[in-house]
Amino acid sequence: QQPVQSPQAVILREGEDAVINCSSSKALYSVHWYRQKHGEAPVFLMILLKGGEQKGHEKISASFNEKKQQSSLYLTASQLSYSGTYFCGTEMPNSNYQLIWGAGTKLIIKP
């Protein structure tokens, strides 16, 4: 049931782009994205609801393909502050509000 995130880790130079994927084997109601820096609490990025929506948050955006049960997080022109581990949390229909989290994608941005 745990969604699969890919890649597990990625190293970028400042200004480069990255895509992080989250795939589920189950039908999804929503996908949530969070970023966690080392030793800190996870911080909310965005929620995508079923319906194939796409959202943006400054230079970070995401899409949700309900039919493929996949979501992708896009980071454009990455900044040093984007470093951290990105988690997707998936919510299935009738799951009583439970979020099932992926194992995370570690993003390292170098100057």
Add this chain to the structure above:
Amino acid sequence: ETGVTQSPTHLIKTRGQQVTLRCSSQSGHNTVSWYQQALGQGPQFIFQYYREEENGRGNFPPRFSGLQFPNYSSELNVNALELDDSALYLCASSLAQNTGELFFGEGSRLTVL
């Protein structure tokens, strides 16, 4: 700063002991959920409380129990600690019963020896 505070931040226990972790929600939030995060892994849902009632539970044994108080603060209790219980325990509060934005605390790091 999310407004969610957890205590203690670090603690060490021995196998078989009991532990209580505490969480103060962000003001106005009536829903609290608890997660266990092993090193290098994503959070695992333990349970959720809404207005003092448990309304969702993950795949954790009954020795993991919780409470939510009238002021919406919360406790996580773990009895008969096992070595595998060593992890970061995260508390998250939210405005609504359905999953919206979660505001996480910085966690309680539990080490079981």
